Amino acid sequence: MSYQEKRTIVSIITGLFILVAYGIYAFEKYQSGVIAADDIKAWAGIMLVFIGIGVVLAIVIQIVFHILLSITIAIQERARTGRCGDDKEIEKTISAKMVTDEMDKLIELKSMRVSFIIAGIGFVTALVTQLFNYPPAVLLNVLFISFSAGSLLEGLAQIYFYRRGIKNG
Amino acid sequence: MAKKILITNNIRQFRFFANEMTQQQLAEKVGVSRQTILAIEAGKYSPSLELAFRIADAFGVKIGEVFDYEVKGE
Numbered sequence: 001m002s003y004q005e006k007r008t009i010v011s012i013i014t015g016l017f018i019l020v021a022y023g024i025y026a027f028e029k030y031q032s033g034v035i036a037a038d039d040i041k042a043w044a045g046i047m048l049v050f051i052g053i054g055v056v057l058a059i060v061i062q063i064v065f066h067i068l069l070s071i072t073i074a075i076q077e078r079a080r081t082g083r084c085g086d087d088k089e090i091e092k093t094i095s096a097k098m099v100t101d102e103m104d105k106l107i108e109l110k111s112m113r114v115s116f117i118i119a120g121i122g123f124v125t126a127l128v129t130q131l132f133n134y135p136p137a138v139l140l141n142v143l144f145i146s147f148s149a150g151s152l153l154e155g156l157a158q159i160y161f162y163r164r165g166i167k168n169g
Numbered sequence: 170m171a172k173k174i175l176i177t178n179n180i181r182q183f184r185f186f187a188n189e190m191t192q193q194q195l196a197e198k199v200g201v202s203r204q205t206i207l208a209i210e211a212g213k214y215s216p217s218l219e220l221a222f223r224i225a226d227a228f229g230v231k232i233g234e235v236f237d238y239e240v241k242g243e
Binding site: 002003004096097099100101102103104162164165166167 | 193196201203205211213214216217220
């Protein structure tokens with residue numbers, strides 16, 4: 001499995017964790033009656049907090065992932081060469097394995113299209129809910145979930161393209 | 170309708186004749202990841218013209234010797 005695939009899997013797990021955590025938290029608050037369905041300010045507040053947590057968590061997890069990956073590569077390289085202390089060679093190997101090239105950029109672009117489609121469908125669905133007189137919280141939640149799901153599916157699409165390959169044009 | 174073109178390559182052979190150059194070594198020479206070289210070799214990714222030139226240059230041959238194409242459905 002390549003560096004890009006591992007990084008994508010880590011991102012998917014982080015995104016999924018945030019989405020599930022939000023789902024549980026929001027459902028509990030709604031069920032217990034702490035937040036009403038038409039209290040748009042409270043819902044917006046919860047979502048902003050979870051977006052903030054998501055961003056911070058994604059950054060922290062990516063940093064930890066890169067540190068662990070670098071350590072793993074260094075150990076593998078030392079075991080392979082049987083030498084100790086050749087740090088420059090190990091650093092070269094780490095940066096060679098973490099390189100991002102034209103194929104990665106193309107896969108990223110193609111996967112991003114999946115994310116936009118899901119977010120677009122979510123946006124339209126959110127508007128439709130208002131036509132059927134659902135509370136504003138439903139609109140916000142549909143938007144939040146569709147953007148999160150779009151991000152997760154973007155990751156899955158990336159893994160799919162890495163596995164299946166990608167053609168220009 | 171335009172016919173589909175399948176890009177083929179002889180990278181594996183050229184690597185063999187280049188003293189069994191590894192995919193990683195070729196990747197480092199042309200500035201891409203090993204995953205990309207692997208995908209190109211397997212025909213899962215068609216490289217940009219620039220990268221194709223760089224790969225040919227790494228073997229010291231012309232681009233046409235490394236890459237070729239087949240028109241599908243002929």
